[in-house]
Amino acid sequence: MSIPSGQWLEILQAPERDRLTVTEVCRRYEISRKTYYSYLARYRAHGEDGLAPRSRRPKTVPGRSPADLEAAVVRIRLTRPGWGARRIRAELLRATTDHVPAVSTVHAILRRHDLVGRTRGSMR
Structure with missing residues:
Protein backbone atom coordinates (compact mmCIF):
# COMPACT_ATOMS: atom_id res chain seq x y z
CA MET A 1 0.00 0.00 0.00
CA ALA A 52 7.92 13.22 -0.94
CA PRO A 53 8.40 9.80 -2.57
CA ARG A 54 12.01 8.85 -3.25
CA SER A 55 13.41 6.78 -6.05
CA ARG A 56 14.49 3.29 -5.08
CA ARG A 57 16.87 3.06 -8.01
CA PRO A 58 20.49 2.58 -6.93
CA LYS A 59 22.80 5.54 -7.46
CA THR A 60 25.56 3.28 -8.78
CA VAL A 61 25.76 -0.15 -10.33
CA PRO A 62 29.05 -1.66 -9.14
CA GLY A 63 28.80 -4.68 -11.43
CA ARG A 64 28.31 -2.69 -14.63
CA SER A 65 31.07 -2.73 -17.21
CA PRO A 66 33.28 0.37 -17.53
CA ALA A 67 32.07 2.99 -20.01
CA ASP A 68 35.13 2.64 -22.26
CA LEU A 69 34.56 -1.12 -22.58
CA GLU A 70 30.89 -0.59 -23.41
CA ALA A 71 31.88 2.03 -26.00
CA ALA A 72 34.34 -0.43 -27.59
CA VAL A 73 31.69 -3.17 -27.81
CA VAL A 74 29.16 -0.75 -29.33
CA ARG A 75 31.75 0.61 -31.78
CA ILE A 76 32.64 -2.90 -32.98
CA ARG A 77 28.99 -3.85 -33.36
CA LEU A 78 28.17 -0.71 -35.34
CA THR A 79 31.07 -1.27 -37.73
CA ARG A 80 30.35 -5.02 -38.03
CA PRO A 81 26.55 -5.47 -37.63
CA GLY A 82 26.72 -9.18 -38.43
CA TRP A 83 29.01 -10.01 -35.54
CA GLY A 84 27.54 -11.45 -32.37
CA ALA A 85 28.77 -11.42 -28.80
CA ARG A 86 31.24 -14.30 -29.30
CA ARG A 87 32.90 -12.72 -32.30
CA ILE A 88 33.05 -9.30 -30.63
CA ARG A 89 34.65 -10.86 -27.54
CA ALA A 90 37.22 -12.62 -29.74
CA GLU A 91 38.03 -9.28 -31.37
CA LEU A 92 38.44 -7.64 -27.96
CA LEU A 93 40.79 -10.45 -26.89
CA ARG A 94 42.87 -9.93 -30.00
CA ALA A 95 42.96 -6.14 -29.67
CA THR A 96 43.73 -5.70 -25.97
CA THR A 97 45.53 -7.27 -23.03
CA ASP A 98 43.15 -5.63 -20.53
CA HIS A 99 40.25 -7.39 -18.91
CA VAL A 100 37.89 -8.80 -21.52
CA PRO A 101 34.36 -9.64 -20.36
CA ALA A 102 32.53 -12.92 -20.79
CA VAL A 103 30.35 -13.54 -23.82
CA SER A 104 27.25 -13.07 -21.65
CA THR A 105 28.50 -9.64 -20.56
CA VAL A 106 29.14 -8.60 -24.17
CA HIS A 107 25.63 -9.76 -25.03
CA ALA A 108 24.19 -7.80 -22.07
CA ILE A 109 25.98 -4.66 -23.33
CA LEU A 110 24.51 -5.18 -26.80
CA ARG A 111 21.04 -5.65 -25.30
CA ARG A 112 21.40 -2.54 -23.13
CA HIS A 113 22.18 -0.48 -26.26
CA ASP A 114 19.39 -2.11 -28.34
CA LEU A 115 21.88 -3.67 -30.74
CA VAL A 116 20.50 -7.21 -30.57
CA GLY A 117 17.57 -8.25 -32.73
CA ARG A 118 14.66 -10.32 -31.53
CA THR A 119 15.08 -14.08 -31.62
CA ARG A 120 12.46 -16.62 -32.64
CA GLY A 121 11.85 -17.60 -29.04
CA SER A 122 11.06 -14.02 -27.97
CA MET A 123 8.54 -13.32 -30.75
CA ARG A 124 5.65 -14.98 -28.96
Missing part, protein backbone atom coordinates in the same frame (compact mmCIF):
# COMPACT_ATOMS: atom_id res chain seq x y z
CA SER A 2 1.41 3.35 -1.00
CA ILE A 3 0.58 6.35 1.14
CA PRO A 4 0.45 9.74 -0.61
CA SER A 5 3.01 12.26 0.66
CA GLY A 6 0.22 14.59 1.82
CA GLN A 7 -1.14 11.94 4.17
CA TRP A 8 2.23 11.34 5.85
CA LEU A 9 2.04 14.67 7.64
CA GLU A 10 -1.35 13.67 9.07
CA ILE A 11 0.07 10.31 10.18
CA LEU A 12 3.11 11.88 11.83
CA GLN A 13 0.95 14.38 13.73
CA ALA A 14 -1.65 11.79 14.80
CA PRO A 15 0.01 10.67 18.08
CA GLU A 16 0.01 14.18 19.51
CA ARG A 17 -3.25 15.29 17.90
CA ASP A 18 -5.34 12.22 18.81
CA ARG A 19 -3.45 11.33 22.02
CA LEU A 20 -2.51 7.90 20.66
CA THR A 21 0.67 5.90 20.98
CA VAL A 22 2.87 5.43 17.92
CA THR A 23 1.97 1.74 17.98
CA GLU A 24 -1.76 2.56 17.82
CA VAL A 25 -1.22 5.01 14.96
CA CYS A 26 0.82 2.45 13.05
CA ARG A 27 -1.85 -0.18 13.54
CA ARG A 28 -4.56 2.26 12.40
CA TYR A 29 -2.71 3.23 9.19
CA GLU A 30 -1.28 -0.28 8.63
CA ILE A 31 2.36 0.76 8.61
CA SER A 32 5.31 -0.54 10.59
CA ARG A 33 6.83 1.43 13.46
CA LYS A 34 10.14 1.37 11.59
CA THR A 35 8.48 3.09 8.61
CA TYR A 36 6.84 5.64 10.92
CA TYR A 37 10.13 6.55 12.55
CA SER A 38 12.01 6.72 9.24
CA TYR A 39 9.42 9.18 7.88
CA LEU A 40 9.55 11.11 11.15
CA ALA A 41 13.34 11.44 10.79
CA ARG A 42 12.94 12.59 7.18
CA TYR A 43 10.32 15.14 8.26
CA ARG A 44 12.53 16.51 11.05
CA ALA A 45 15.54 16.75 8.71
CA HIS A 46 13.86 18.18 5.58
CA GLY A 47 10.37 19.36 6.55
CA GLU A 48 7.45 18.50 4.29
CA ASP A 49 9.80 18.12 1.31
CA GLY A 50 11.31 15.09 3.04
CA LEU A 51 7.96 13.28 2.86
